[in-house]
Amino acid sequence: MSELFIQVVIEGLLWGAIYALVAVGLSLIWGVMGILNLAHGDFLMLGMFGAYWLAILLGIDPLIGLLIVTPAMFILGLGIYKSLITRIVKAPRLTALLATFGLGIFLRNLAHFLWRADYRMLGDTLVGDRVITVSILGGTNFISVPKLLAAGGSLAATALLYWFIKRTKTGRALQATAMNRQSAALMGIDTERMYMLAYSLGIACVGVAGTLLTNFFIIFPEVGIMFVLFALVAVTIGGFGSIHGALIGGLIIGLIESVGGFVGIPALKQALVFAVFVIVVVLRPRGLFGWAD
Amino acid sequence: MKNKILLLCMAFILVAAFALPGCVPEVAPPEEEEEEEEVVEPVKIGAIYPLTGPLAAIGTEIKQVVELAADIVNNSYDIDLPFARGEGLPGLGGAPIEVVFADSKGSPETGLAEAERLIEMEGVVALIGCYQSSVTETASFAAERLAIPYLNPESTYPGLTDRGFKWFFRNTPHDYTFSETFFKFLEDLKEKEGLDHSEIENVAILYEDTLWGVGTSDAEKDLIAKKYPAGAEYNIVADIAYAHEAASVTSEVMKLKAANPDIVLMASYLSDALLFQKEFKALDFNPKAILAMDAGHIHPDFVSTLGADANYIFTREVWSLDLSVVNPLIGIVNDIYYERHGKNMDGTTARSFTGLMVLADVLNRAGSTEPEAIREALVETDIPPEDLIVPWKGVKFDETGQNMYGEGVISQIIDESWHTVYPSEFALRDWVYPQPTWAER
Numbered sequence: 001m002s003e004l005f006i007q008v009v010i011e012g013l014l015w016g017a018i019y020a021l022v023a024v025g026l027s028l029i030w031g032v033m034g035i036l037n038l039a040h041g042d043f044l045m046l047g048m049f050g051a052y053w054l055a056i057l058l059g060i061d062p063l064i065g066l067l068i069v070t071p072a073m074f075i076l077g078l079g080i081y082k083s084l085i086t087r088i089v090k091a092p093r094l095t096a097l098l099a100t101f102g103l104g105i106f107l108r109n110l111a112h113f114l115w116r117a118d119y120r121m122l123g124d125t126l127v128g129d130r131v132i133t134v135s136i137l138g139g140t141n142f143i144s145v146p147k148l149l150a151a152g153g154s155l156a157a158t159a160l161l162y163w164f165i166k167r168t169k170t171g172r173a174l175q176a177t178a179m180n181r182q183s184a185a186l187m188g189i190d191t192e193r194m195y196m197l198a199y200s201l202g203i204a205c206v207g208v209a210g211t212l213l214t215n216f217f218i219i220f221p222e223v224g225i226m227f228v229l230f231a232l233v234a235v236t237i238g239g240f241g242s243i244h245g246a247l248i249g250g251l252i253i254g255l256i257e258s259v260g261g262f263v264g265i266p267a268l269k270q271a272l273v274f275a276v277f278v279i280v281v282v283l284r285p286r287g288l289f290g291w292a293d
Numbered sequence: 294m295k296n297k298i299l300l301l302c303m304a305f306i307l308v309a310a311f312a313l314p315g316c317v318p319e320v321a322p323p324e325e326e327e328e329e330e331e332v333v334e335p336v337k338i339g340a341i342y343p344l345t346g347p348l349a350a351i352g353t354e355i356k357q358v359v360e361l362a363a364d365i366v367n368n369s370y371d372i373d374l375p376f377a378r379g380e381g382l383p384g385l386g387g388a389p390i391e392v393v394f395a396d397s398k399g400s401p402e403t404g405l406a407e408a409e410r411l412i413e414m415e416g417v418v419a420l421i422g423c424y425q426s427s428v429t430e431t432a433s434f435a436a437e438r439l440a441i442p443y444l445n446p447e448s449t450y451p452g453l454t455d456r457g458f459k460w461f462f463r464n465t466p467h468d469y470t471f472s473e474t475f476f477k478f479l480e481d482l483k484e485k486e487g488l489d490h491s492e493i494e495n496v497a498i499l500y501e502d503t504l505w506g507v508g509t510s511d512a513e514k515d516l517i518a519k520k521y522p523a524g525a526e527y528n529i530v531a532d533i534a535y536a537h538e539a540a541s542v543t544s545e546v547m548k549l550k551a552a553n554p555d556i557v558l559m560a561s562y563l564s565d566a567l568l569f570q571k572e573f574k575a576l577d578f579n580p581k582a583i584l585a586m587d588a589g590h591i592h593p594d595f596v597s598t599l600g601a602d603a604n605y606i607f608t609r610e611v612w613s614l615d616l617s618v619v620n621p622l623i624g625i626v627n628d629i630y631y632e633r634h635g636k637n638m639d640g641t642t643a644r645s646f647t648g649l650m651v652l653a654d655v656l657n658r659a660g661s662t663e664p665e666a667i668r669e670a671l672v673e674t675d676i677p678p679e680d681l682i683v684p685w686k687g688v689k690f691d692e693t694g695q696n697m698y699g700e701g702v703i704s705q706i707i708d709e710s711w712h713t714v715y716p717s718e719f720a721l722r723d724w725v726y727p728q729p730t731w732a733e734r
Contacts, residue, residue: 004550007576008543008544011541011543011544011547015540015541015543036304038304109345112345112349116350116353117345117349117353118594119350119563119564119567119594119598121567121571121598123600129574129575142575142576142577144575144576147575216571216575217540218564218567218568218571218598220347220350220564221349222346225538226538226539226540229305230540232304257541257544258541258543258544258547260544261543261544261545261548262544262547262548262551265534266533266534266535266544266545266548267502267533267534267535269539269544270536270539
């Protein structure tokens with residue numbers, strides 16, 4: 001039993017790291033711009049399809065495709081920012097919410113139109129279905145390599161983003177913009193550029209997550225919805241605007257889902273996650289690491 | 294801060310309300326009107342299916358196949374199917390069938406609203422749909438209230454015909470019948486393989502947690518409790534319901550591993566069936582056999598997506614391409630569908646096709662588009678097996694509206710395609726039992 005329990009914890013952490021990367025982008029965009037990007041899951045879907053088509057049409061493995069999809073998603077983020085988001089940054093928050101919600105519907109339907117509703121999956125990838133066998137506390141456990149890569153890539157991307165925001169000059173400018181747009185502008189920071197950067201970085205994050213997911217997950221136009229709700233919960237638990245908060249929030253959700261589903265009733269595992277969400281909103285609305293405002 | 298919480302709640306309501314049933318608001322485009330040369334008005338039939346949302350892949354195929362059936366009725370085809378050789382329905386003065394599609398988005402509430410809209414605004418004379426049992430349940434409620442005949446071709450929740458409805462009829466055999474087939478098959482398997490009873494004793498039941506999956510599992514549990522057939526004994530070692538839109542199914546698979554069953558009885562839609570099969574492999578879960586309740590496991594994408602990893606699943610079926618050896622019509626209709634859409638039909642689309650063909654027969658015999666006349670014709674339906682593309686003994690409804698002659702078969706995925714393995718009169722290939730472990734494949 002303990003062997004299985006350790007396996008459950010491993011799986012929970014792996015999934016948690018993947019949820020976290022989706023959540024990190026969401027949190028960054030919210031933290032800097034005050035916009036809840038409801039189209040986030042649909043960008044994830046676009047990232048997955050991007051990696052998928054690179055592999056199918058050009059034979060580029062997702063691991064290499066990462067180097068193409070991530071910048072492409074960054075540029076897509078720029079384009080969306082310039083054409084849509086820049087018009088709603090100063091609008092009431094509800095307007096922004098509805099605009100990104102509409103954008104999500106548009107992207108989803110576009111995917112339906114372009115690629116049909118079919119389920120797809122990549123067969124021959126470099127990592128394939130490889131499994132590492134590890135021995136923990138005397139038991140034998142499995143770690144799926146594509147999942148491990150996704151989780152590892154997710155942690156690496158989060159760490160990189162964290163370093164960028166905390167340690168670089170541009171990152172500090174981002175933080176300043178997040179704290180107070182007017183003051184930041186007075187200090188000579190081009191806040192418009194910061195917004196653009198935050199949005200594009202957020203989208204690039206799901207580009208990374210999407211590409212790594214294509215190694216083992218099914219790809220279809222509605223796939224983003226499966227992730228975006230959990231990402232919202234992760235961001236709430238971690239605290240809106242906090243990068244490491246989103247990471248920890250993601251890991252917590254992965255563990256609750258996995259361990260809760262194993263120990264308790266699997267049908268209620270999602271309910272458990274949302275129960276934690278409600279408790280956090282009631283008891284500590286700013287989350288574990290959120291900025292109070 | 295309050296603003297933020299308010300906004301967050303709003304975001305959740307938006308995403309959850311729209312996303313969980315997995316859908317996008319979309320109004321089904323009205324069918325294009327025919328040139329007004331014909332004097333005969335087309336007969337309007339409403340069809341409600343999940344055309345967007347997570348089930349859109351299946352819904353779209355059903356729409357294609359229903360259109361194909363209408364096309365076969367409306368135009369002249371050289372096929373041995375009723376109405377194929379002529380144009381339109383002779384009993385209604387050669388009137389063609391016009392199918393008005395509506396999108397349920399996979400949600401029972403939308404299904405209900407669309408049923409009302411089709412009846413009240415579009416003036417359809419009968420309804421078919423909705424694939425998912427949970428949606429059929431609500432949509433047929435609207436038909437019952439508004440007194441319009443409803444023919445359900447593919448929802449298998451047993452309780453649908455136990456509601457005492459006057460206007461509800463169902464073509465397909467339901468899950469109770471199918472579950473009986475499972476257990477009869479297991480007896481046959483034990484006998485032919487010379488297995489001792491204890492070798493297939495521990496059963497895990499794994500099902501999606503909406504009406505269909507739960508109904509199926511109830512039927513299975515009921516049959517196990519009754520020791521069906523003839524005193525067969527099974528232990529249920531795991532009873533696992535799951536939400537079919539979840540991204541991770543790891544904890545469910547781990548629970549299965551902990552229970553270590555001999556066989557797993559599954560009821561899954563497509564995305565969840567795919568995720569489970571991937572996860573079974575990743576976590577090295579090796580039961581002796583997996584018996585699935587069609588749906589996701591008979592969808593062509595299940596095999597095209599998973600390739601060889603899809604092999605050895607047993608699934609109950611209502612149709613199989615290899616049955617065209619027994620019934621050539623199956624191959625002929627499938628060929629036309631393949632030519633138009635580049636895919637083979639499956640047990641779901643074969644039943645949807647049959648649904649519209651049965652309704653054409655009913656309307657033709659009714660000789661009128663009055664609801665009462667159509668209902669009477671439905672009650673009197675008696676279609677012989679040679680007019681069907683499914684391996685049934687025919688179509689004839691009992692007093693609850695259930696087709697008495699529907700039958701199930703069991704197929705196994707071998708070499709990446711479905712082969713009928715039970716009952717023996719349809720079996721064209723031997724089954725593989727037990728399934729090889731993942732290490733052996």
